[in-house]
Amino acid sequence: MKFHDQARIYIKSGAGGAGCQSFRREAFVEFGGPDGGDGGRGGHVYAEAVHGLNTLVDYRYAQHHKAKTGQHGMGRDRTGKAGEDLVLKVPVGTQIFDEDQEFMIADLVEEGQRVMIARGGEGGLGNAHFKSSTNRAPRRTTPGGPAEEMTIWLRLKLIADAGLVGLPNAGKSTFLSAATRARPKIADYPFTTLSPNLGVVYRHGGEFVIADIPGLIEGASEGVGLGTRFLGHVERTRILLHLVDGSSEDIEADFKTIRNELEQYDGGLIEKPTIIGLNKCDLLDDEEIAEKKALLESLSGQEVFVLSAAGQLHLDPVLDVMSYTVLDAKKAELEAKEQEEAEKEAQQRLDEGADSTWSPI
Ligand SMILES: Nc1nc2c(ncn2[C@@H]2O[C@H](COP(=O)(O)OP(=O)(O)OP(=O)(O)O)[C@@H](O)[C@H]2O)c(=O)[nH]1
Ligand SMILES: [Mg+2]
Secondary structure (H helix, E strand, C coil), X not given: CCCEEEEEEEEECCCCCCCCXXXXXXXXXXXXXXXXXXXXXXXXXXXXXXXXXXXXXXXXXXXXXXXXXXXXXXXXXXXXXXXXXXXXXXXXXXXXXXXXXXXXXXXXXXXXXXXXXXXXXXXXCCHXXXXXXXCCCCCCCCCCCCCCEEEEEEEEECCCCEEEECCCCCCHHHHHHHHCCCCCCCXXXXXXXXXXXXXXXXXXXXXXXXXXXXXCCCCHHHCCCCHHHHHHHHCCCCEEEEXXXXXCCCHHHHHHHHHHHHHHCCCCHHHCCEEEEEECXXXXXXXXXXXXXXXXXXHHCCCEEECECCCCECHHHXXXXXHHHHHHHHHHHHHHHHXXXXXXXXXXXXXXXXXXXXXXX
């Protein structure tokens, strides 16, 4: 399923720098001694979940990632510099698997979460380290620790913010390609789209992800057509954009068919904030537009946006309202989460209070 974005990459930490063998030799200094410094530690490789990334596409193009090697130790007791760490920035929600995709190495669910995936080699010890009362001129050093290298899989379960719903041919894929850099297949026959496509909309300094799913037909909620398989995906989106083909003879029936399928499908689809777009307005005259818009508004009891995805007409108001609605939904989720945490904390305090033996006199 395309809702998984994944990338296979090769990573390597830095090897540790070797310890140095060196003796102090200076004119007029009577007692030289070992002064070989330790090697520097090799760089680690970390993965960190960061805000503002939505896909793993960067890693499809850059597949080799290496941290720096530690510097060797040097004479005059100088320690080698540690190799620079490498931090792989990944979207929140990225999971890291081993090469066989069986063992999960990390699950980065929160912004700022960072895990080490390959440890840099320790720095080797210089000969200064081995000086003792019995051995004043040690010739011993140790090499730096080895680098770790491996192939890993990054996997991201993409969660779209907005789902596009509508009958086949309504222009959903066209809308996605007009609003984002996604290039889904578009054609004037039903069921052009066979699996979901995703695109990212950048707007007002933020962004949101749109999912274009195959067209819905009557009975979709029971598995007809491509059915429930894809309704399951929109179940996890925050809002919906319902596109109606303005050139259709019977937009009332078209509109109702989709609303009905959303209602029949369990999973709260019908309660999601839904924006309604009357598409293909380039094919209609003003009178028809006014009439069809009024009809949809009376059926839905809400504002209907008139647009043309193919003609790229009036897309901005639709994208604006989508972006604000997504933001509102996110804010509401955050508040609900904070509320839940506050309640949990309060409950915990209560429980602790009940356990304590302290009582006011
Ligand atoms: N004139 C006009 N044609 C449009 C517009 N939007 C889409 N189309 C055409 O409508 C046809 C269907 O568009 P798609 O984007 O493939 O429709 P879809 O909803 O993704 O269809 P399925 O994937 O089959 O469910 C294509 O021939 C598009 O060029 C529009 O605004 N105006
Ligand atoms: Mg399509």
